[in-house]
Amino acid sequence: MLGSLRSIVQEVNAARDLPAVLDIIVRRVRDVMHTRVCSVYLRDKQSGQYVLMATRGLNQDAVGQVRLAPGEGLVGNVVTREEPINLEQAEAHPAYQYFPATGEERFSAFLGTPIIHHRNVLGVLVVQQAEKRRFDEGEEAFLITLSAQLAGVIAHAEATGALTVIGQQRREAKFTGIAASPGVAIGRVHIVAPQANLATVPFTCCTDVDAELALFHQALVNAREEIRAVGERLKGELNREERALFDAYISMLDDSSLAVEVCDRIRQRVSAPRAWAEVMLEHVRRFEAMSDSYFRDRAADLGDLGARVLMHLREQQPSRQDYSENTILIGEELTAAVLAEVPREKLIGAVSVKGSGNSHVAIIARAMGVPAVMGAQDLPYETIDGAEIVVDGYRGELHVHPGAELRRRYDSIVAEERELARNLDHMASLPGETADGHRVRLWVNTGLMADVVRSLERGAEGVGLYRTEVPFLLRDRFPSEEEQREIYREQLEAFSPRPVTMRTLDIGGDKALAYFPIEETNPFLGWRGIRVTLDHPEIFLAQVRAMMKASVGLDNLRIMLPMISGLGELESARKLVERAHKELREEGYDIPMPPLGIMIEVPSAVYQVRELAEHADFISVGSNDLTQYLLAVDRNNSRVANIYHALHPAVLRALQEIVRAGHVANTKVGICGELAGDPGGALLLVAMGYDVLSMNATNLPRVKATLRAVRKADMEKLLQQVLGMQCAEEIEETVRTYLKRIGLKALLQPVSGQ
Ligand code: PEP
Numbered sequence: 001m002l003g004s005l006r007s008i009v010q011e012v013n014a015a016r017d018l019p020a021v022l023d024i025i026v027r028r029v030r031d032v033m034h035t036r037v038c039s040v041y042l043r044d045k046q047s048g049q050y051v052l053m054a055t056r057g058l059n060q061d062a063v064g065q066v067r068l069a070p071g072e073g074l075v076g077n078v079v080t081r082e083e084p085i086n087l088e089q090a091e092a093h094p095a096y097q098y099f100p101a102t103g104e105e106r107f108s109a110f111l112g113t114p115i116i117h118h119r120n121v122l123g124v125l126v127v128q129q130a131e132k133r134r135f136d137e138g139e140e141a142f143l144i145t146l147s148a149q150l151a152g153v154i155a156h157a158e159a160t161g162a163l164t165v166i167g168q169q170r171r172e173a174k175f176t177g178i179a180a181s182p183g184v185a186i187g188r189v190h191i192v193a194p195q196a197n198l199a200t201v202p203f204t205c206c207t208d209v210d211a212e213l214a215l216f217h218q219a220l221v222n223a224r225e226e227i228r229a230v231g232e233r234l235k236g237e238l239n240r241e242e243r244a245l246f247d248a249y250i251s252m253l254d255d256s257s258l259a260v261e262v263c264d265r266i267r268q269r270v271s272a273p274r275a276w277a278e279v280m281l282e283h284v285r286r287f288e289a290m291s292d293s294y295f296r297d298r299a300a301d302l303g304d305l306g307a308r309v310l311m312h313l314r315e316q317q318p319s320r321q322d323y324s325e326n327t328i329l330i331g332e333e334l335t336a337a338v339l340a341e342v343p344r345e346k347l348i349g350a351v352s353v354k355g356s357g358n359s360h361v362a363i364i365a366r367a368m369g370v371p372a373v374m375g376a377q378d379l380p381y382e383t384i385d386g387a388e389i390v391v392d393g394y395r396g397e398l399h400v401h402p403g404a405e406l407r408r409r410y411d412s413i414v415a416e417e418r419e420l421a422r423n424l425d426h427m428a429s430l431p432g433e434t435a436d437g438h439r440v441r442l443w444v445n446t447g448l449m450a451d452v453v454r455s456l457e458r459g460a461e462g463v464g465l466y467r468t469e470v471p472f473l474l475r476d477r478f479p480s481e482e483e484q485r486e487i488y489r490e491q492l493e494a495f496s497p498r499p500v501t502m503r504t505l506d507i508g509g510d511k512a513l514a515y516f517p518i519e520e521t522n523p524f525l526g527w528r529g530i531r532v533t534l535d536h537p538e539i540f541l542a543q544v545r546a547m548m549k550a551s552v553g554l555d556n557l558r559i560m561l562p563m564i565s566g567l568g569e570l571e572s573a574r575k576l577v578e579r580a581h582k583e584l585r586e587e588g589y590d591i592p593m594p595p596l597g598i599m600i601e602v603p604s605a606v607y608q609v610r611e612l613a614e615h616a617d618f619i620s621v622g623s624n625d626l627t628q629y630l631l632a633v634d635r636n637n638s639r640v641a642n643i644y645h646a647l648h649p650a651v652l653r654a655l656q657e658i659v660r661a662g663h664v665a666n667t668k669v670g671i672c673g674e675l676a677g678d679p680g681g682a683l684l685l686v687a688m689g690y691d692v693l694s695m696n697a698t699n700l701p702r703v704k705a706t707l708r709a710v711r712k713a714d715m716e717k718l719l720q721q722v723l724g725m726q727c728a729e730e731i732e733e734t735v736r737t738y739l740k741r742i743g744l745k746a747l748l749q750p751v752s753g754q
Pocket residue numbers: 363465467506601621622623624625626672673674
């Protein structure tokens with residue numbers, strides 16, 4: 001059964017569009033289960049009814065005609081119950097409804113399973129049999145497993161079908177993801193696809209068919225030459241079998257049927273890279289689905305060959321650095337480095353298929369003030385390169401090919417946003433304090449050079465977190481000590497005399513350096529942050545030396561250690577920092593030992609705050625990671641994004657305990673996670689007693705405006721109220737309502753964007 005399951009899923013994955021997907025399902029399932037009928041019903045978004053979309057065994061005329069509301073007939077009952085219905089004699093069931101068009105009176109046994117995607121019943125998969133019999137447990141389990149596996153593919157195929165790009169017929173289509181960076185952007189899609197990945201080649205049309213055909217033939221010639229040359233070079237080192245592989249590659253490229261298939265698609269105006277990728281993927285999947293393991297292994301060879309030719313095709317194409325004035329960057333998994341490649345003035349929005357609101361790329365988008373949607377899993381992004389799109393970073397919505405009416409609505413939100421930003425401009429010169437004069441330090445999180453100007457313009461009083469990994473991410477090797485000194489000096493100088501908190505390298509998790517890959521099955525629980533740098537003192541020492549050298553004459557440096565989980569790590573790191581300081585003094589640098597602080601972002605640290613605070617000069621809570629680890633919710637996984645709550649009662653209690661214990665040890669306590677930049681979160685944190693709130697420069701004026709509008713005693717009342725609550729949603733709602741009631745919501749977000 002497992003073999004059949006895998007091969008059906010693979011075949012479905014390779015299908016071109018929704019009708020092909022459904023056809024494979026009904027054909028293969030009927031064969032594998034030896035039933036007389038297999039049908040798929042899918043929900044029609046407009047009417048909410050479930051429509052017969054494909055069948056083998058029922059009359060074909062019934063396709064598109066038979067429609068059932070939830071609760072209606074057996075299929076409708078599968079929908080409302082969200083579980084299988086398995087009947088020996090369908091017609092005897094009280095919910096049975098007869099549709100003459102189907103000819104189903106001939107069938108007695110009925111098994112229907114729901115196809116559920118993200119808690120929504122997308123459709124129902126049904127098998128039927130003529131005789132009276134109950135499908136056995138194994139058959140039922142098979143259909144349930146298959147439905148669960150197919151749900152994502154069907155959702156994706158449905159979404160792709162919503163976009164009719166080919167033939168220039170463009171329909172407005174809406175997709176949803178996670179609201180990751182607020183704001184609205186209306187612009188043109190620019191797809192970032194990994195260089196040689198067949199699966200992510202965007203769908204683009206070609207205008208000059210002859211030129212595209214020539215491009216394709218040239219790429220084949222180049223690939224053949226390359227393979228031949230590599231084969232020659234390695235001749236002495238390969239055995240006969242391995243050499244034969246090179247010959248096999250060349251003969252595959254010589255195979256005219258492959259080229260004919262590709263050329264046919266190019267003649268239908270599909271671009272050469274896309275046509276090649278489509279054809280090769282179909283072949284790869286066909287090989288993968290074969291039962292013979294020899295052929296299955298050849299699938300990998302074919303994929304490798306496909307990637308090589310693709311690389312040659314890409315090499316010949318004009319560079320993809322032609323960003324339009326209003327670029328909306330979209331990719332399977334955007335990274336900070338990719339974001340930084342686009343000239344700042346041209347980048348107006350970002351969308352990632354993978355990732356979540358607390359992924360680092362989302363944090364950077366927020367810092368840049370670029371509206372972003374993450375986890376847009378069903379967006380068929382490969383097909384929309386160059387299309388017009390609206391990114392709604394408030395609601396986590398995307399609108400491809402927006403119509404005039406929708407555009408008008410979003411244009412007015414953009415205008416409102418500009419107006420709001422102007423209204424907050426005057427905040428820059430006002431102190432960070434509550435309505436009754438309680439002083440709170442409002443600092444900024446930085447990383448990109450652009451942050452400096454924005455932060456200063458917005459009246460930042462210091463830097464609470466300088467993410468040093470950002471300059472590391474933007475290079476192709478570790479920056480040298482001197483290169484680092486220069487970068488750090490710019491930061492320290494720009495903010496002087498204000499304090500700048502530089503965090504030592506925090507890589508791992510979702511922050512991978514291309515030149516220092518860390519591949520782990522559980523990266524967020526693995527080699528991350530301080531764990532990496534303590535294992536590599538040469539990297540750590542070079543970095544802290546560069547920081548201290550950069551601070552000469554400024555004395556505004558603070559060093560902060562990420563991911564501290566116990567006293568041992570703090571002590572080991574302190575020894576290294578002290579050693580670097582001593583050596584620099586011996587080398588003639590006149591610098592004081594900078595304050596050394598730690599981040600509290602691991603649960604074990606929460607329970608040792610007092611001891612840690614006694615040994616640290618300051619502490620700062622990394623609430624992004626702390627939330628992830630307390631709730632055991634991967635901050636980067638869109639599937640569980642709905643249960644990642646920074647205002648979860650457990651997180652709030654931990655935050656309160658940290659500040660209490662830190663103050664017992666007479667240590668200043670700050671917070672630099674995203675919660676500090678959330679107006680509602682900021683009210684609660686000030687009520688708890690946090691001394692420093694550090695946030696992105698975009699949010700600084702909003703948070704300042706909020707704090708200045710509320711008295712500390714009222715914040716404390718709100719805190720007491722929410723601390724008595726038991727679920728995150730209730731707390732979020734209470735805080736939202738509070739902001740609205742005091743009239744702040746309208747000041748912080750465009751009314752129409754809510
Ligand atoms: C945090 O975890 O809250 C934090 C500020 O660090 P980062 O988001 O860079 O992991």
